[in-house]
Amino acid sequence: MNKQEIDANQWVDRYGDLMYRYTLLRVRDQGAAEEIVQVTFLAALQAIPSYAGRASEKSWLFGILKHKILDHFREIKKDRLFDLSPEDDPDPCGYDSLGNWQKMPRNWQLDPEKSAVNQELSEKLMLCLDNLSDKYRQVFVLKEIDGVSTEQICNEFNIKPTNLWVILHRARNQLKNCLEIHWFDGKNQE
Amino acid sequence: MGKMMSTLLGLLSLTCQDTSPLISEMMDHRVSFIKRLKIKIHLSMCEVCLYYKKQLEIIRGLSKNLGREDFPVKANETLPQESKQKIKKMIEANK
Structure with a gap:
């Protein structure tokens, strides 16, 4: 297979928005998402010499991005307890004394x-x-x-x-x- | 025999309140045979819980699709211009 071309000058225009949306969905915070995208491009620049060309440029960049998102999760894990605690929201669905739904789930009529x-x-x-x-x-x-x-x-x-x-x-x-x-x-x- | 059957059914019958967390749990791992049997019996009698199960499946499908790399980017979800300029400069400087 031919080695895929890398063109770092085009990265931001080609993949910047896609990568940002992908990150924002996962981390919610806009500032954090911007930073993760930036760190990803920087890491990618440094990794160009070892780019094997087996994946497309885009999948390669997303591969790095996924690692950076995981790093971010590990970072916030340090100051956040993920296990269930009494302060967490309870089940938002209510039931009557017989255990029936208070508000019946409806047929959304979708496949x-x-x-x-x-x-x-x-x-x-x-x-x-x-x-x-x-x-x-x-x-x-x-x-x-x-x-x-x-x-x-x-x-x-x-x-x-x-x-x-x-x-x-x-x-x-x-x-x-x-x-x-x-x-x-x-x-x-x- | 009839009495035994009704006792057995009594042991296996669940309310909607019991079933709802199990329907969700079933999506996350393989639950025990007895739990699956109980859910199945409840669902065979309760249309509303069947709707609920389907709602959760719809949410699962949507979520998976939302996570795709190529999911269309809306105007308010684009990387801000300042960030783009900053990153472009950084790339230029580090090439």
């Missing part, structure tokens, strides 16, 4: 596979993600957006598996409630 690429719904989900607490958002992003395994998350962030499942359940319930308010309730009134 889970086809709806994954629904742009408008994706944008609503972005907004809803930003309503989660830092801890819930972080755990949800690792598990559901990056597909990191339960085992890895538990090891890396010192969470007990049972607590991880509780956090994910609550985060999903918050997202579901939020989507219901900001998307499905509106759609039904149309």
Whole structure:
């Protein structure tokens, strides 16, 4: 295979926005996201001599970016407890004394596979993600957006598996409630 | 026999409140056979929890797609101009 061309002068224009959005989704903080993108380009510059050309320039840059995002997570881990604590938001879904839903989940009438690429719904989900607490958002992003395994998350962030499942359940319930308010309730009134 | 069956069903029956965390947990790891059986029995009788399960699957699909490298960038999600200039200068200086 031919070695792929590297053109550092074009990096920012070609990949800057994509890399920034990718990072912002994961770290939420704009300043941190800008810094991570910058550090990634700097690391990439230094790594040019060892670029084997097996991956495209873009995948190679994203590979470095992913490492830098993980470094950032490890950094914030030092001052944040990821395990479940009594201060965390409880399950946002209520139930009556018989254990029935207080607010019945509705039929969203969507196919889970086809709806994954629904742009408008994706944008609503972005907004809803930003309503989660830092801890819930972080755990949800690792598990559901990056597909990191339960085992890895538990090891890396010192969470007990049972607590991880509780956090994910609550985060999903918050997202579901939020989507219901900001998307499905509106759609039904149309 | 009928009495035994109803006792057995009683042991296996869950409320929506019991089922909701299990539906979520089932997405994260393989739960025990008995839990799966209980969920299945509840879902066969409860349409609302089936909707809930589907909602979580929709959120899972959307989240995965949102994480793609190529996901379209909206105008308010672009790398700020000052940052771009700064990085370009840095690249120029470090080449």
